Amino acid sequence: MPHPIETDTIKIAVLGAAGGIGQSLSLLLKTQLTSFSNNRHVHLALYDVNADGVRGVAADLSHVDTPITLTSHSPADSADALRDCLINAALVLIPAGVPRKPGMTREDLFAINAKIVGQLGGAIAQHCDLSRVFVLVISNPVNSLVPVMVETLYASAPAASAGVERRVFGITHLDLVRASTFLHEHTVNRTEPSYKMPYVPVIGGHSGDTIVPLFSLASEQQYIAQQQLESLVHRVQYGGDEIVKAKNGQGSATLSMAHAAFQVVKNFVLLLTGAADTISGIFYVSLLDRAGQPACPGAAKLLAQIDGCTYFAAPVTVTRSQGVVDVDYGILGKISTYEREKLLPLCLPKLKTSIEAGRTVGTTV
Numbered sequence: 001m002p003h004p005i006e007t008d009t010i011k012i013a014v015l016g017a018a019g020g021i022g023q024s025l026s027l028l029l030k031t032q033l034t035s036f037s038n039n040r041h042v043h044l045a046l047y048d049v050n051a052d053g054v055r056g057v058a059a060d061l062s063h064v065d066t067p068i069t070l071t072s073h074s075p076a077d078s079a080d081a082l083r084d085c086l087i088n089a090a091l092v093l094i095p096a097g098v099p100r101k102p103g104m105t106r107e108d109l110f111a112i113n114a115k116i117v118g119q120l121g122g123a124i125a126q127h128c129d130l131s132r133v134f135v136l137v138i139s140n141p142v143n144s145l146v147p148v149m150v151e152t153l154y155a156s157a158p159a160a161s162a163g164v165e166r167r168v169f170g171i172t173h174l175d176l177v178r179a180s181t182f183l184h185e186h187t188v189n190r191t192e193p194s195y196k197m198p199y200v201p202v203i204g205g206h207s208g209d210t211i212v213p214l215f216s217l218a219s220e221q222q223y224i225a226q227q228q229l230e231s232l233v234h235r236v237q238y239g240g241d242e243i244v245k246a247k248n249g250q251g252s253a254t255l256s257m258a259h260a261a262f263q264v265v266k267n268f269v270l271l272l273t274g275a276a277d278t279i280s281g282i283f284y285v286s287l288l289d290r291a292g293q294p295a296c297p298g299a300a301k302l303l304a305q306i307d308g309c310t311y312f313a314a315p316v317t318v319t320r321s322q323g324v325v326d327v328d329y330g331i332l333g334k335i336s337t338y339e340r341e342k343l344l345p346l347c348l349p350k351l352k353t354s355i356e357a358g359r360t361v362g363t364t365v
């Protein structure tokens with residue numbers, strides 16, 4: 001049964017809610033989101049192809065004492081499950097898909113996860129208001145699946161998808177969380193009560209060399225020898241592998257990812273409730289619109305500095321009505337010579353290949 005959604009309800013759809021990320025993220029949303037919802041009612045619509053899994057998660061979370069309501073949706077329970085989950089959603093979170101096993105790269109997940117994300121994109125085009133919804137893609141490889149999502153929305157809703165690229169976000173925030181954590185671990189005075197966790201921007205993409213941590217722009221500056229800096233950068237770029245190895249076949253990051261996604265979602269909720277007029281953050285977004293023109297004011301200047309990579313994780317400003325309204329192209333003017341001359345040249349060609357793979361699949365959906 002679809003939940004009766006009040007007009008002032010903020011409905012959040014979680015696609016892949018029975019998975020490792022989906023469960024932990026849904027728990028955070030159910031327990032924590034009331035503090036960010038500005039007295040608006042929040043409804044969580046949980047969807048998964050694992051029917052027992054998602055029914056169980058929804059039943060379990062329904063005993064948690066917060067006013068946030070939940071529904072469970074699975075194709076085994078209803079032919080209209082995806083429609084019922086997506087209809088009237090303001091925010092769609094996508095951790096659906098297969099995670100890595102040891103020895104695999106994120107790119108090895110492309111064939112299977114592109115099918116899943118393409119299918120979900122087709123349903124979003126059909127059931128969501130594309131001028132209103134925000135779509136947050138967590139599934140890997142993010143570098144290719146965001147282009148798959150954008151192209152699928154264009155292809156599935158030719159009349160309604162103008163500007164939709166400004167409402168689709170690849171979630172790379174875990175890279176910033178890792179960079180902050182690893183820099184903190186490296187800091188001598190980190191046990192001082194007044195010590196603040198550093199903010200470290202991370203740009204580019206979300207896989208190996210495409211991840212470009214900018215320790216030169218960290219909020220808490222300290223001397224780091226070049227060799228230590230390079231090992232910090234490497235640890236952020238390959239942090240995902242640490243977890244895949246530790247889990248030894250039982251999947252990849254779920255708890256830290258749920259934490260990272262929650263940080264992002266709570267900002268979007270502030271935007272949706274009107275508590276914030278704009279939000280900013282680093283997201284992997286399209287820099288071109290459907291006609292191949294710069295998608296927002298700073299996009300042309302950013303494209304000129306990144307060898308024409310048409311998707312890039314960069315600091316963006318987002319409004320509720322228009323999605324991405326600006327991208328901070330100036331960030332590349334502030335980075336260190338090492339970041340500009342060593343890290344970016346390794347990122348850009350790999351990112352371009354992944355974008356092209358995603359765009360090609362997305363246009364054939």
Ligand SMILES: NC(=O)C1=CN([C@@H]2O[C@H](COP(=O)(O)OP(=O)(O)OC[C@H]3O[C@@H](n4cnc5c(N)ncnc54)[C@H](O)[C@@H]3O)[C@@H](O)[C@H]2O)C=CC1
Nearest residue numbers: 016018019020021048049050096097098099138139140257
């Ligand atoms: N963006 C990022 O920083 C990160 C991304 N990930 C990615 O997130 C994805 C999910 O990871 P986990 O939650 O650990 O995997 P998981 O296997 O625990 O959960 C995935 C869930 O998706 C469901 N699913 C599969 N096909 C579906 C479909 N067509 N519709 C709806 N649900 C479907 C599965 O039944 C399962 O419950 C993976 O691709 C992983 O690589 C993981 C960590 C970080």
Ligand SMILES: O=C([O-])CC(=O)C(=O)O
Nearest residue numbers: 100140174240241252253
């Ligand atoms: O490494 C993986 O496959 C999962 C992921 O994206 C991450 O932990 O950053």
